[in-house]
Amino acid sequence: MRPSVLAVVTIVLARATPGIALWPQPTSLQTGSSTLLLAPNFNIKVSIPHAPSDLTDAVTRTKQYLQNDKLERLVVGRGAADVSALTKAKSLSSLTLQLNPGATVRSITAEAQVALEDRDEAYALTVPSDGSGAVISANSTLGLFRGLTTFGQLWYYSGGIVYAINQPTQIKDAPAYPxxxxxxxxxxxxxxxxxxxxxxxxxxxxxxxxxxxxxxxxxxxxxxxxxxxxxxxxxxxxxxxxxxxxxxxxxxxxxxxxxxxxxxxxxxxxxxxxxxxxxxxxxxxxxxxxxxxxxxxxxxxxxxxxxxxxxxxxxxxxxxxxxxxxxxxxxxxxxxxxxxxxxxxxxxxxxxxxxxxxxxxxxxxxxxxxxxxxxxxxxxxxxxxxxxxxxxxxxxxxxxxxxxxxxxxxxxxxxxxxxxxxxxxxxxxxxxxxxxxxxxxxxxxxxxxxxxxxxxxxxxxxxxxxxxxxxxxxxxxxxxxxxxxxxxxxxxxxxxxxxxxxxxxxxxGAGGDGDAALPRLHDIGYRFRQRGVDAIPLQPEWCALRPGVCDLTA
Amino acid sequence: MRPSVLAVVTIVLARATPGIALWPQPTSLQTGSSTLLLAPNFNIKVSIPHAPSDLTDAVTRTKQYLQNDKLERLVVGRGAADVSALTKAKSLSSLTLQLNPGATVRSITAEAQVALEDRDEAYALTVPSDGSGAVISANSTLGLFRGLTTFGQLWYYSGGIVYAINQPTQIKDAPAYPxxxxxxxxxxxxxxxxxxxxxxxxxxxxxxxxxxxxxxxxxxxxxxxxxxxxxxxxxxxxxxxxxxxxxxxxxxxxxxxxxxxxxxxxxxxxxxxxxxxxxxxxxxxxxxxxxxxxxxxxxxxxxxxxxxxxxxxxxxxxxxxxxxxxxxxxxxxxxxxxxxxxxxxxxxxxxxxxxxxxxxxxxxxxxxxxxxxxxxxxxxxxxxxxxxxxxxxxxxxxxxxxxxxxxxxxxxxxxxxxxxxxxxxxxxxxxxxxxxxxxxxxxxxxxxxxxxxxxxxxxxxxxxxxxxxxxxxxxxxxxxxxxxxxxxxxxxxxxxxxxxxxxxxxxxGAGGDGDAALPRLHDIGYRFRQRGVDAIPLQPEWCALRPGVCDLTA
CATH class of the missing domain: 3.20.20.80 (Glycosidases)
Known part of the structure; x- marks a missing residue:
């Protein structure tokens, strides 16, 4: 129940440079090496007829997070050095949410309240780095919501710019346990x-x-x-x-x-x-x-x-x-x-x-x-x-x-x-x-x-x-x-x-390496704070900015 | 360095009914059994020519605490049962701050920054229960400030009324260590x-x-x-x-x-x-x-x-x-x-x-x-x-x-x-x-x-x-x-x-009984919260309202 070998390689890289710091780690994650800007006119399209209101509300919240998180990357200099890469970066203008063929349209709430054995939280997320649109697809609005949550963790802020690194991203994801x-x-x-x-x-x-x-x-x-x-x-x-x-x-x-x-x-x-x-x-x-x-x-x-x-x-x-x-x-x-x-x-x-x-x-x-x-x-x-x-x-x-x-x-x-x-x-x-x-x-x-x-x-x-x-x-x-x-x-x-x-x-799934996970856990903790939840520091900030350097063995 | 025997008796009583819940415990404390109202026109008089501005600021803050603390007593019912005693209670209209004869007038700040061996934080506080005015006297503005701090801990709130119980109070107080x-x-x-x-x-x-x-x-x-x-x-x-x-x-x-x-x-x-x-x-x-x-x-x-x-x-x-x-x-x-x-x-x-x-x-x-x-x-x-x-x-x-x-x-x-x-x-x-x-x-x-x-x-x-x-x-x-x-x-x-x-x-001074202290510590913790400092609970509120009942031996 751990990610594929390719994804594991990505995680190890991410420890040194936590460009993709998702929590929880997706089942399957493929990343690249490009930087991507969030376009000023970035929009989220819900390609679902009669979309339930809790899904459109979730879209609104996601856009607010993208705008207000203002999370600077947890690296020395807090991402100021990323700015040079940003000048050449493509922009992401849209994210489309779509249900897989044959899916029934129900609210996130209804999907979240069905019996555990019937709950479907799986989703796929594709974020291209060539300027074309991103897509989340799922069998349920609940899966789309999980994908939105992942999407919201990709973005950092520096000097007025919202951007993601290590793009493109391809994720297929589903929970190990219901x-x-x-x-x-x-x-x-x-x-x-x-x-x-x-x-x-x-x-x-x-x-x-x-x-x-x-x-x-x-x-x-x-x-x-x-x-x-x-x-x-x-x-x-x-x-x-x-x-x-x-x-x-x-x-x-x-x-x-x-x-x-x-x-x-x-x-x-x-x-x-x-x-x-x-x-x-x-x-x-x-x-x-x-x-x-x-x-x-x-x-x-x-x-x-x-x-x-x-x-x-x-x-x-x-x-x-x-x-x-x-x-x-x-x-x-x-x-x-x-x-x-x-x-x-x-x-x-x-x-x-x-x-x-x-x-x-x-x-x-x-x-x-x-x-x-x-x-x-x-x-x-x-x-x-x-x-x-x-x-x-x-x-x-x-x-x-x-x-x-x-x-x-x-x-x-x-x-x-x-x-x-x-x-x-x-x-x-x-x-x-x-x-x-x-x-x-x-x-x-x-x-x-x-x-x-x-x-x-x-x-x-x-x-x-x-x-x-x-x-x-x-x-x-x-x-x-x-x-x-x-x-x-x-x-x-x-x-x-x-x-x-x-x-x-x-x-x-269990069996993850806690030491490898720590930079991602710092990242989600700092993001919590930006969103108004008082997650505490796990280490001195000096360590949070230098993955691995405060290891007992480093 | 513990209070006198009389005061110790008072503390033991206070454990069952924490009417006087001062923290830290004064060196000498005598209390009574009357309830006292804080008059709506209550005022604090600074009987000191050219009173330093940090003292008058402290007076202003104290008045704000008296008005805004709104701390309900930590008893079952949160003091609602006190209301009947309030109808017969006298009102306190004033507190006077005065320096002892021969004292030099200096700011609290200046007094707080002198060498430890020269610092004078002693004060005396008298709160009568007959309607006459209360008095704090000290050798320094710093002592007056400590007295104001004590005075601010006497008061509780119920249904729009600010009151103290177990009055009158006579306190002579000075720190055991500088x-x-x-x-x-x-x-x-x-x-x-x-x-x-x-x-x-x-x-x-x-x-x-x-x-x-x-x-x-x-x-x-x-x-x-x-x-x-x-x-x-x-x-x-x-x-x-x-x-x-x-x-x-x-x-x-x-x-x-x-x-x-x-x-x-x-x-x-x-x-x-x-x-x-x-x-x-x-x-x-x-x-x-x-x-x-x-x-x-x-x-x-x-x-x-x-x-x-x-x-x-x-x-x-x-x-x-x-x-x-x-x-x-x-x-x-x-x-x-x-x-x-x-x-x-x-x-x-x-x-x-x-x-x-x-x-x-x-x-x-x-x-x-x-x-x-x-x-x-x-x-x-x-x-x-x-x-x-x-x-x-x-x-x-x-x-x-x-x-x-x-x-x-x-x-x-x-x-x-x-x-x-x-x-x-x-x-x-x-x-x-x-x-x-x-x-x-x-x-x-x-x-x-x-x-x-x-x-x-x-x-x-x-x-x-x-x-x-x-x-x-x-x-x-x-x-x-x-x-x-x-x-x-x-x-x-x-x-x-x-x-x-x-x-x-x-x-x-050391040697206090932690179990006897707990109700007072609850009290100051709840007061902290009323003043915007997030002191945590030490026990379920059920215990905080029932001194001694959650003791291991109770």
Missing amino acids: YRGFMLDTARNFFSVSDIQRTLDAMSWVKINTFHWHVVDSQSFPLEVPGYTDLAQKGAYSASSVYSPSDVASIVSYAGARGIDVLVEIDTPGHTSAIAAAHPEHIACADATPWSDFANEPPAGQLRLASPATANYTAGLLAATAKMFPSTMFSTGGDEINVNCYTQDGPTQQILNSTGQTLGQALSKFTQTTHGALEALGKTPVVWEEMVLDYNVTLSPKTVVMVWISSLDAAAVATAGFRMVHSPSDYFYLDCGAGGWVGDYPAGNSWCEPFKTWQKAYSFDPLANLTADQHKLVLGGQQLLWTEQSGPQNLDSIAWPRAAASAEIFWS | YRGFMLDTARNFFSVSDIQRTLDAMSWVKINTFHWHVVDSQSFPLEVPGYTDLAQKGAYSASSVYSPSDVASIVSYAGARGIDVLVEIDTPGHTSAIAAAHPEHIACADATPWSDFANEPPAGQLRLASPATANYTAGLLAATAKMFPSTMFSTGGDEINVNCYTQDGPTQQILNSTGQTLGQALSKFTQTTHGALEALGKTPVVWEEMVLDYNVTLSPKTVVMVWISSLDAAAVATAGFRMVHSPSDYFYLDCGAGGWVGDYPAGNSWCEPFKTWQKAYSFDPLANLTADQHKLVLGGQQLLWTEQSGPQNLDSIAWPRAAASAEIFWS
Whole structure:
């Protein structure tokens, strides 16, 4: 799943002179040695009758990026030396977007929300260097959008001129995996709609296609669900820290227009203390102390899973939430269930005793109720790994499992026959390494020390320890931001450019050389900044301008 | 150096109900149980003839904070429950600033720039709860400014009302140590004047009084020094990444008005590769490869210290730089000198051989030249610890030594008889824990792993391993941000609120209970955000609103 040999040669050259610095790296990339100007009257033609408005909006945004990025090349002198080559360069006057024969015209949004197995993000991009027009062709508007994203990464700026080097370009490109995600927890600390929208833009720039929204948790319930509005009214941090249905609609729409599906998670039966504010009858061990006896972090509180009333309430809540999100997937969570909480909960014990169920049987029944409600709406359930590996819950075989505790657990999930999304804490947790955050713990480290560097994330192998037959079970993966120690204040800086690492692994395929990738990662990071996302430096600028010179071995 | 017993009792109460959440904690604090409103016509009277303009400016800023902070209390409900108490509360109509009898009227700036031993930051603050006026008195305008800073932290907001709880307040306050700093490296990556000014504001809010500006280094030389302008012209990252003399003047002035002295550092003789761009004749092993044979990080390059011409050039550069900064202190650096660089440098070896000097003797002579030039200007030299502990350089006894390699090195510096500023990497380096940044180092950690949490910083003991006689050698300390992996993008989030930890240690004295401090640290962090500095969350907001409830033991 790496580019062809020709393309690999190009990448090695690109390390010394990052003239083509695409992220993620296309499947097949051929480049030349000419410089090309973007004509002042450059235009993007959409050669599609009745083009959907989100495609024409994407064209408008692309033109704005071409004009406003003003990214100077990351070389000593920042591209000032390119100017001499520019005087002889041809100009590119147009880019044409066209669907392949037989393709159906649907919006980017609609294409981004179909089931993973039906999603078509492939495209071809040709940029001639002889002055003739560039072309993106694809089977879907979503593929055209991915091509536009690539096209927007070709261009640099110097002294008023927008230009590309190492032209012409020929790209044929398609993702290695259908799921490339980014997870944000908006319950430990709250993020505004604009924070999320800015993050969706950033995701789209590296072709991430799934926003896994861990929207609620034990600490707060910031989601206003029709019919269940008391949960946010009483469980959100404040009235202004709530996502209204119109906020959700605008996030889903913003995401869809950028080729991103929104996979919402209502974590159950654990991580639900916030529900107790409105419905204490459904929550066992709410705020029980010491919290560490009842939960992995404060506050304690879990749905009374053995109670039919609670199961029905939860199924109703999940169904009502699912109706807010067009995705074919819905996550019911299922991580970190605390057994002691249920052992000590009188109502739960009473039901278990009177019905002769074990806790595991009750969890299976609860899950069948909640998943049944979702499947009735056409949703594919998504769960954290414990539901398969620890609790032996009866699940539909199409359930998608997120592997998080350790990357080593992927093999067991595959053995159980489930499709998986790699979300391993040992590679992809963006929050690790900031030390312990619980109080009265002066020397405390976080459980998932150390910090997961971009190099570590980039070294992840999605197929490790899996048999060839099991490879098809890997849907993709994602980096994740749990927000005990994060807020809008460090959202950009903790996520970017690190989260681009998994975006490349799951688009281009694993096995890339991190050192060779670094100049391209600098490039996309600097471009993020030009577009208003605060991606941090990975090295002193001195190193960013001199690929390879700051290598340990240089 | 901790508050009196009465005040300690108050702190413990404040942990459950952080009504008085001052940072740093005053030396002596007495509080009551009344609520006090800020009158709509509240005014600050400066009872000083010919009050300096930086004092009246500080009064204006304080009034703006009172009006604009709009900080809701960090309790469940965010202070909405306080409203009932507000109906019966008295109003505070005025705050009077007055100098103690016999005090000389000088500007805050002038007071902030006197020698450390002469600096007077003490103040007393009385806030009655009976409707009579509040008073700050001090021996200096600098003390009045510190009192204003404290006063500004008393106030909360709810539904249009500004109020304080736990009134009246009586404070007598003075710093435990005269040096309380923050170091920023502007050479690995560049920071704008406004980034620095925002940081100076943040520093002043926690009474940090020294901005240690590590302005240049091997990667870039962003300082325009009169008479030496070619260094920045050729050694800065770009023409726009330069601090002009007027930029420097505005930073020094902005700092001074906020009670902050600017201690500039021109690191010598190592960390000077950037000088080679304009003056290759003065630099040994410039850009030599592999860099790891010649320097601790790329690029290699050190001043040819044995060359009289280079020593004179350097002395001239330092003197010209020193004239840009009114501080009585000036740092000549002196860390991480690479011996191999000089061993392999022909010109250096030729001079050493022809003059019969050892490298150590040449370093002493070089330092005498550079320090001599600074002392002629009335400056106190500041150096990194190696100059005393490793190189046995002859130094003026008044030289200030920064201990950085390990906190354990403080004892040796004290034994050598030098005054010191604690800057230990094992407690105070803000950049540690983000993994290795050199290229081709996929599994690399940083040398100073792990991340230095605020709890770790707060546990620092400035007097550890020192004899009682040596205590007077401790001038204070600082947290430091080296910027290999930082830029304007994460300046706020990597520094705040963590860097407030040392601000409290060196103002209030060490030995405070970090767990008891946490609610106050949340409070100042939330206040920072209200004032536009992106301090990050230390915990989920659920915990920030419930002091102690998220303790490991709760």
